[in-house]
Amino acid sequence: xxxxxxxxxxxxxxxxxxxxxxxxxxxxxxxxxxxxxxxxxxxxxxxxxxxxxxxxxxxxxxxxxxxxxxxxxxxxxxxxxxxxxxxxxxxxxxxxxxxxxxxxxxxxxxxxxxxxxxxxxxxxxxxxxxxxxxxxxxxxxxxxxxxxxxxxxxxxxxxxxxxxxxxxxxxxxxxxxxxxxxxxxxxxxxxxxxxxxxxxxxxxxxxxxxxxxxxxxxxxxxxxxxxxxxxxxxxxxxxxxxxxxxxxxxxxxxxxxxxxxxxxxxxxxxxxxxxxxxxxxxxxxxxxxxxxxxxxxxxxxxxxxxxxxxxxxxxxxxxxxxxxxxxxxxxxxxxxxxxxxxxxxxxxxxxxxxxxxxxxxxxxxxxxxxxxxxxxxxxxxxxxxxxxxxxxxxxxxxxxxxxxxxxxxxxxxxxxxxxxxxxxxxxxxxxxx
Amino acid sequence: xxxxxxxxxxxxxxxxxxxxxxxxxxxxxxxxxxxxxxxxxxxxxxxxxxxxxxxxxxxxxxxxxxxxxxxxxxxxxxxxxxxxxxxxxxxxxxxxxxxxxxxxxxxxxxxxxxxxxxxxxxxxxxxxxxxxxxxxxxxxxxxxxxxxxxxxxxxxxxxxxxxxxxxxxxxxxxxxxxxxxxxxxxxxxxxxxxxxxxxxxxxxxxxxxxxxxxxxxxxxxxxxxxxxxxxxxxxxxxxxxxxxxxxxxxxxxxxxxxxxxxxxxxxxxxxxxxxxxxxxxxxxxxxxxxxxxxxxxxxxxxxxxxxxxxxxxxxxxxxxxxxxxxxxxxxxxxxxxxxx
Amino acid sequence: xxxxxxxxxxxxxxxxxxxxxxxxxxxxxxxxxxxxxxxxxxxxxxxxxxxxxxxxxxxxxxxxxxxxxxxxxxxxxxxxxxxxxxxxxxxxxxxxxxxxxxxxxxxxxxxxxxxxxxxxxxxxxxxxxxxxxxxxxxxxxxxxxxxxxxxxxxxxxxxxxxxxxxxxxxxx
Ligand code: NA
Ligand code: NA
Numbered sequence: 001x002x003x004x005x006x007x008x009x010x011x012x013x014x015x016x017x018x019x020x021x022x023x024x025x026x027x028x029x030x031x032x033x034x035x036x037x038x039x040x041x042x043x044x045x046x047x048x049x050x051x052x053x054x055x056x057x058x059x060x061x062x063x064x065x066x067x068x069x070x071x072x073x074x075x076x077x078x079x080x081x082x083x084x085x086x087x088x089x090x091x092x093x094x095x096x097x098x099x100x101x102x103x104x105x106x107x108x109x110x111x112x113x114x115x116x117x118x119x120x121x122x123x124x125x126x127x128x129x130x131x132x133x134x135x136x137x138x139x140x141x142x143x144x145x146x147x148x149x150x151x152x153x154x155x156x157x158x159x160x161x162x163x164x165x166x167x168x169x170x171x172x173x174x175x176x177x178x179x180x181x182x183x184x185x186x187x188x189x190x191x192x193x194x195x196x197x198x199x200x201x202x203x204x205x206x207x208x209x210x211x212x213x214x215x216x217x218x219x220x221x222x223x224x225x226x227x228x229x230x231x232x233x234x235x236x237x238x239x240x241x242x243x244x245x246x247x248x249x250x251x252x253x254x255x256x257x258x259x260x261x262x263x264x265x266x267x268x269x270x271x272x273x274x275x276x277x278x279x280x281x282x283x284x285x286x287x288x289x290x291x292x293x294x295x296x297x298x299x300x301x302x303x304x305x306x307x308x309x310x311x312x313x314x315x316x317x318x319x320x321x322x323x324x325x326x327x328x329x330x331x332x333x334x335x336x337x338x339x340x341x342x343x344x345x346x347x348x349x350x351x352x353x354x355x356x357x358x359x360x361x362x363x364x365x366x367x368x369x370x371x372x373x374x375x376x377x378x379x380x381x382x383x384x385x386x387x388x389x390x391x392x393x394x395x396x397x398x399x400x401x402x403x404x405x406x407x408x409x410x411x412x413x414x415x416x417x418x419x420x421x422x423x424x425x426x427x428x429x430x431x432x433x
Numbered sequence: 434x435x436x437x438x439x440x441x442x443x444x445x446x447x448x449x450x451x452x453x454x455x456x457x458x459x460x461x462x463x464x465x466x467x468x469x470x471x472x473x474x475x476x477x478x479x480x481x482x483x484x485x486x487x488x489x490x491x492x493x494x495x496x497x498x499x500x501x502x503x504x505x506x507x508x509x510x511x512x513x514x515x516x517x518x519x520x521x522x523x524x525x526x527x528x529x530x531x532x533x534x535x536x537x538x539x540x541x542x543x544x545x546x547x548x549x550x551x552x553x554x555x556x557x558x559x560x561x562x563x564x565x566x567x568x569x570x571x572x573x574x575x576x577x578x579x580x581x582x583x584x585x586x587x588x589x590x591x592x593x594x595x596x597x598x599x600x601x602x603x604x605x606x607x608x609x610x611x612x613x614x615x616x617x618x619x620x621x622x623x624x625x626x627x628x629x630x631x632x633x634x635x636x637x638x639x640x641x642x643x644x645x646x647x648x649x650x651x652x653x654x655x656x657x658x659x660x661x662x663x664x665x666x667x668x669x670x671x672x673x674x675x676x677x678x679x680x681x682x683x684x685x686x687x688x689x690x691x692x693x694x695x696x697x698x699x700x701x702x703x704x705x706x707x708x709x710x711x712x713x714x715x716x717x718x719x720x721x722x723x724x725x726x727x728x729x730x731x732x733x734x735x736x737x738x739x740x741x742x743x744x745x746x747x748x749x750x751x752x753x754x755x756x757x758x759x760x761x762x763x764x765x766x767x768x769x770x771x772x773x
Numbered sequence: 774x775x776x777x778x779x780x781x782x783x784x785x786x787x788x789x790x791x792x793x794x795x796x797x798x799x800x801x802x803x804x805x806x807x808x809x810x811x812x813x814x815x816x817x818x819x820x821x822x823x824x825x826x827x828x829x830x831x832x833x834x835x836x837x838x839x840x841x842x843x844x845x846x847x848x849x850x851x852x853x854x855x856x857x858x859x860x861x862x863x864x865x866x867x868x869x870x871x872x873x874x875x876x877x878x879x880x881x882x883x884x885x886x887x888x889x890x891x892x893x894x895x896x897x898x899x900x901x902x903x904x905x906x907x908x909x910x911x912x913x914x915x916x917x918x919x920x921x922x923x924x925x926x927x928x929x930x931x932x933x934x935x936x937x938x939x940x941x942x943x944x945x
Binding site: 017018019020021022023024025028029032045046048049050052053056057058059061062065066069241242246249250252253274275277278279281282283285286287378379385388389397398401 | 789792793796797799800801802803804806807811821822824825826828829830832833834836837839840843845846847848849852864865868871872875878879881882883885886909910913917
Binding site for chain 1: 437443444445470472473475476478480481484485487488489490599602604605606608609610611623624625626629
């Protein structure tokens with residue numbers, strides 16, 4: 001095995017991305033070339049032939065288009081807009097009220113959506129244009145939603161937590177419940193970031209915006225459809241009517257029915273929601289395929305294993321172990337696909353953690369948080385790509401990456417908090433027992 | 434020569450344990466001439482095994498013929514007799530001898546681009562449920578996860594509904610009541626965390642999972658070996674094979690049973706004699722139907738009898754069993770032509 | 774040539790619509806499964822396999838050509854600011870040609886794989902029935918092949934506005 005080839009692969013990937021090759025194709029090209037040079041042409045062709053189908057043809061993955069569909073219908077029929085409107089009624093008086101409202105709306109939508117991609121897609125549509133109109137710098141407006149979307153994977157339901165639970169052989173429900181507090185803390189930390197920017201840089205986020213809030217209390221009623229959805233999805237999930245994978249489809253269908261009942265469903269809304277679901281899913285899955293190939297390439301090169309084994313082998317204190325684990329997930333998250341990153345690392349880390357008697361429920365929440373940070377770090381940041389997909393006329397990918405930076409700082413503090421005070425995550429699951 | 438070995442499973446899995454031992458045995462038997470590096474499941478997982486072997490990504494892989502059912506219709510016949518399973522080591526060696534000598538099976542492995550070098554077996558499956566199953570009547574109307582056609586037939590015979598659910602979804606499905614339980618190895622209590630959701634374990638012996646091909650070796654790799662290398666390689670594989678059974682059917686079930694007994698939320702039920710008799714009667718009938726219809730099935734059933742007697746005599750020590758299998762099976766194989 | 778471009782645009786759009794049909798079918802199929810299970814205790818054991826192997830592959834691979842025509846593939850525009858319009862257009866053309874090559878490679882991998890699966894008649898065993906799934910392996914092969922063609926047409930559309938119109942490419 002050849003760790004150096006792995007490092008070269010990363011360097012060449014960065015170069016191809018700079019040369020404007022689409023992300024998916026850059027990942028596929030580097031992986032193919034890398035595997036060819038490591039073990040030969042035939043295995044490289046084998047991986048090229050095998051990975052696309054085996055990555056896509058997955059029951060668990062089907063939750064992604066379903067949650068996206070739910071988000072797009074909720075957008076086109078004004079449901080997420082209503083959530084945003086209602087948040088504005090309460091929060092618009094605050095400095096940076098629009099951004100804070102959108103973070104609240106993200107958190108609300110997170111309770112029905114299992115994927116951070118769906119959450120960003122649903123909220124990006126509504127909130128970014130409005131913030132830009134109100135004088136927000138587009139990169140910050142977009143960064144706020146790209147980061148806000150990650151709450152979608154922290155507050156249950158969450159596809160990533162399901163996969164963690166399966167790999168780590170731990171209770172998915174407990175990880176779900178542990179995710180609630182970290183999701184809420186993340187939302188609060190993002191609001192604080194908005195306030196801080198407002199205070200330091202009024203040219204980036206206007207401290208007070210003119211609001212046409214004559215709707216007042218009426219707008220609050222617009223939360224109702226989403227509240228009903230939360231009831232349907234959470235209720236169904238926790239009472240056992242359907243599984244978390246099925247929740248996306250049931251939620252999407254529920255959204256259609258609710259929209260039909262409130263008279264907001266029409267042909268254009270249906271057509272646009274479907275087309276956007278297909279284009280967004282298609283452009284994300286092909287990146288997922290590329291990232292999976294890259295994961296396989298790094299696996300063959302031995303680089304990922306080399307790193308993980310080095311950690312497992314070193315005799316570290318709790319703090320030292322955590323620092324290194326955080327650094328590794330942040331590094332892997334820059335270019336790896338979250339499922340692959342878990343597959344590579346968890347088998348090595350879990351025994352080390354168990355030996356130190358660290359709660360696997362807590363660790364699951366931490367890993368999902370860290371991998372969600374990876375969703376907004378360059379060069380491969382899926383949430384950022386989603387924003388580009390739904391609000392491309394306001395920002396470039398590079399600008400979104402720039403706008404995400406301050407929120408990433410808050411993320412690091414939340415991670416530090418979770419490590420320093422594990423009971424922040426664990427007190428809710430403990431209440432369950 | 435360094436071979437790429439793909440257990441197609443994470444380190445906690447018995448297949449990975451077996452592969453770690455195999456890598457040691459291989460170095461030992463070949464005096465360090467042949468070694469192995471293990472590829473993790475992020476590189477080769479079960480769905481990729483076929484392509485990995487055919488493209489040369491892996492030289493040796495843990496292939497499950499039942500997963501590639503279309504490629505292994507004849508080898509799969511042994512899986513249709515799952516309800517025969519009462520003694521894991523006997524099932525494993527019977528499967529090994531069956532696979533080595535059954536001509537249509539050998540043809541299937543050849544078309545798969547691979548060579549068969551032995552099998553292993555799970556422990557005997559039991560019922561893990563959320564409602565108590567003490568008698569045959571208690572099975573009426575239950576929804577049970579089924580891992581294969583024989584288990585589905587067993588469930589349907591007793592009025593339960595077999596359900597197809599991915600093994601990783603068992604936990605969620607049980608915790609939410611989508612299913613009432615699963616027909617599975619007690620090891621699933623730990624490896625899929627069912628210990629957090631199951632409330633009853635009914636110790637009714639159902640059957641085993643034994644249609645494995647532990648060291649499915651790429652045909653190219655095999656043909657590239659000298660006769661001496663093949664002998665060393667087979668010796669290592671033959672010693673590796675019972676390691677899977679030892680881990681999967683003995684070490685892990687012991688751990689799981691201990692954990693279940695220590696857990697006060699779980700009741701372990703010994704089924705009543707009538708239930709036991711009815712279940713065994715169905716199993717016998719099911720096997721008789723199949724062995725009557727299919728010559729290969731009859732061959733396999735005969736081998737199970739043969740190896741049940743041998744295991745009774747030799748005991749459960751993997752190395753002792755491997756030594757016996759070397760005499761009984763591999764000594765009669767001409768490795769200059771085997772598999773090619 | 775114009776007619777050819779029109780055909781390519783039309784086929785790409787049609788396949789994208791097949792993808793949307795798969796989205797609808799997936800939603801209804803899963804909901805039907807959930808409803809039957811909870812209301813009548815009926816298990817539809819084939820649902821996960823149909824969803825994964827037919828709907829998912831349909832959604833992922835069939836719209837690729839259309840995505841390329843609409844220039845919706847995601848890239849990181851790190852050097853965008855430093856490029857003149859002319860340079861960017863030239864670079865776009867090169868990128869589309871490279872993209873076409875990558876799709877050719879993917880199709881080159883996918884077709885033999887599909888034929889191999891068809892020959893062995895790949896099926897999965899569900900509870901007690903054998904469910905054939907080999908057809909689904911042709912979906913990525915078709916999707917990648919058309920995407921390779923679409924990339925070449927897109928490159929052409931970038932230099933010829935009339936071709937762009939015939940293809941139905943998105944305006945800058
Ligand atoms: Na969520
Ligand atoms: Na990233």
